[in-house]
Amino acid sequence: MIKASTMRSRLAAVVVIGTAAATVLGAGPATAAPRPGRHVLNGSQPHWLGKARATGSAPADSSQISFGLLLKLRDQAGAEATLASISDPDSASYGNWLTNKDFVARYAPTSADVSAVQSWLKSQGFGLSETLGGMYVEASGTTAQINKTFGTKMENYSYLGQTMHANSTDLSLPDGTPSSVTGILAGVTGLDQGSALKKPADTLPGPDAGFRIGTPCSSYFGQKIAKGYPAADGTKQPYVTCGYEPKQYESAYGESDLLKHGINGRGVTVAITDAFASPTIVKDTTIYNSRHGLPAWSRNQFSQITPGPNGYDNVSDCGGSGWYGEETLDVESVHSMAPGAKVVYVGGKDCNAGLDNAWAATIDHHVADIVTNSWGTANDDIKDITQTSLDFYSQFSLEAALTGITVDFSSGDDGDQTAGGTSPADKTVDFPADLPFVTGVGGTSVGIDKHGNRSFEYGWQNDYSSLSDDGKSWVDEAYSSGGGGGTSIIFKQPFYQRGVVPDSISKYFGSTRMRTVPDISMPADANTGLRVGQTQTFPDGVYYDEYRIGGTSLASPLLAGMQAVASQKAHHPVGFANPLYYRETGTSAIRDIVAPRTPVHQVRINLNNGIDTADGTSVLLQTIDAQSSTIHSTRGYDAETGVGSPGSKFFH
Incomplete structure (x- = not known):
């Protein structure tokens, strides 16, 4: 797993909103001033850049990068209230789960909102792929297109032992971007690889690294006692299992x-x-x-x-x-x-x-x-x-x-x-x-x-x-x-x-x-x-x-x-x-x-x-x-x- 940063005064930097959102106050590295007239997505500059090392290189202008635009839910509070009711075992509506179609109809952005975002992305020269849940529009484009549209510069960084790309400044949208886009946009994902970096919950062998357990070991707990080794708390202890069946x-x-x-x-x-x-x-x-x-x-x-x-x-x-x-x-x-x-x-x-x-x-x-x-x-x-x-x-x-x-x-x-x-x-x-x-x-x-x-x-x-x-x-x-x-x-x-x-x-x-x-x-x-x-x-x-x-x-x-x-x-x-x-x-x-x-x-x-x-x-x-x-x-x-x-x- 990725190791945590120290606590410092983390709690003071967070304001909790409802059960599913948090807002940062004044955190992260300094952000370059946006160009006049642009709609700035505040807080979109990766906060981990201060702990990373710029490698002196950047993705080529012609490199294709996949990303996505996350759109706001229409009624998150209402969605959470519905969930509290239908997941309560004591409720008369317990287990009345919605269909995915119902979810989109009741809580996702409207089809008009999604269409407006898709049209805007096309107007900027981006290719479109899948739209998920009516609230996430996947797209792709060249580094040059991303730099121009989002008013940033994509750079490569060394972070946690890996090389990854990220936007070097806060993202922003061009002057004249329709309010139908700026009003529904929750953020952009995929440009910042560092915030999305994940590891398995345990480090397990692949085909390039064999691994075996040591013996003796037991078929069930307590089967074999380690008589040849010192006692602990006055008692000879059992060997661990060979792995349960x-x-x-x-x-x-x-x-x-x-x-x-x-x-x-x-x-x-x-x-x-x-x-x-x-x-x-x-x-x-x-x-x-x-x-x-x-x-x-x-x-x-x-x-x-x-x-x-x-x-x-x-x-x-x-x-x-x-x-x-x-x-x-x-x-x-x-x-x-x-x-x-x-x-x-x-x-x-x-x-x-x-x-x-x-x-x-x-x-x-x-x-x-x-x-x-x-x-x-x-x-x-x-x-x-x-x-x-x-x-x-x-x-x-x-x-x-x-x-x-x-x-x-x-x-x-x-x-x-x-x-x-x-x-x-x-x-x-x-x-x-x-x-x-x-x-x-x-x-x-x-x-x-x-x-x-x-x-x-x-x-x-x-x-x-x-x-x-x-x-x-x-x-x-x-x-x-x-x-x-x-x-x-x-x-x-x-x-x-x-x-x-x-x-x-x-x-x-x-x-x-x-x-x-x-x-x-x-x-x-x-x-x-x-x-x-x-x-x-x-x-x-x-x-x-x-x-x-x-x-x-x-x-x-x-x-x-x-x-x-x-x-x-x-x-x-x-x-x-x-x-x-x-x-x-x-x-x-x-x-x-x-x-x-x-x-x-x-x-x-x-x-x-x-x-x-x-x-x-x-x-x-x-x-x-x-x-x-x-x-x-x-x-x-x-x-x-x-x-x-x-x-x-x-x-x-």
Whole structure:
């Protein structure tokens, strides 16, 4: 994930408006004075430029750049009020989701507004492509056209180790631009690659980097004890698992009997969005299904929507092959929990605006009933995310919620971004997981016993200790990773969190109650993670192999699979699920997660080169739900696991 900037005085720079917008006051680098008579889009100069280095080059004047114009909703307040009613389980209108056509007719800009924007773009020489939701018009043009029309200069910058282009000044529209355009325009996206930069929620291997787990390891929690290593808290500790099997997760989360009776997600479609697309995904998942007792793909059960082999951009800068592992994990996780559901993989052409557009199109075309997303930015700071990006994600996630699409986002893998509590004032949460209209999925560590039952489930916050030089003790305990959680500085507390989230969390940054994440959690600890299979490159060739993996990259698709099963059993889409989950807090539908009474440990063996024992091994002692973290599990809602994890009556 992209690391967060420090808190500084961030809260003072933000004014919160409703649940879905934030405005910057005086933030960002100095802006060049606009030319007289132009309509300036204030705040459109990227705020990250002050942390970037100009490379001395710029996109060629003839270079084609894709971008989009975001148009304002007609009645956002009315749309949010409608959502509060139809997503309230106690409301008479619960589940009366709108069609996408209804959404456009009631809340999107009028067709006349859209036509005016399209005509203006054509008059400036831009090419048009797709219009999404009646509120986002995709276009493209040369650098020279963009510089002229928007009164800026596109430049290349080095930022976060990558080269990306951005407008060097605030954007503006030419004198004489019709008021029908200036009045409806919310902003321009795609020109600023830095604000759109996203990474997978975990760094996973691609075909150019093989990875294997160290042994010994256990088939279930507690199976093998590390007798040859020091005790911890007076007891010899178990080896970590080799990676749970799909059927172990199915059993532990109450699906086994349902699956036997055909309640397996059939009739429900789950979409997965990531950047790029693994060229071996069909072969890999076919082998995986066979090896792990999962049903083979039936006709048309798995499909992909991608730009095609020549349609990708920024592959090197985005770490293209690393996204292959993300796709593989996501697809195998969904199929593990919902073996009867249709799975559609939607690949963005890059990890910038291409992924934004792929995600939005998945919603607007109603590709699926559930959309799981294991990516984002580890920062909800308005100084790094433009107002237009916030509006873009807010509007399309609102469309999803109103039209009965469940949208899940991983909450991140670095706790509250303070490295386990080194600087509590710098706490931050992940975006887009903190959007009010999506489900932010946090992480747990889960023990599954030899009978397939959950022997424990705690919040995922890890400390690791290394073996002393003499091999007689564990030393140097330090925070490693954990599920993302905490308080947003951008979004106000949404209606479904009122009365459930304690003020000590929602008011962490001031007197205003704010949106908090996660909403609900699933297994994410890599040491209690899923065993997945993928084609990788090893010294002796390129072939399929398996490894254990976790992260909230795992938690989100696992939950999506369970939601598909729940949808089939209920005979209707889960839709916007947050109000239901918060209403069920304290019931058997939700398992409340609390901290362990005494420390819980595991021993993990790592291969130093990640492949074999040629370069030796290292030994670590994991402390589960480490209390060194600054977010902790408590009774009821907490910033580590949200309301908890799916309980025994989750499928009621």
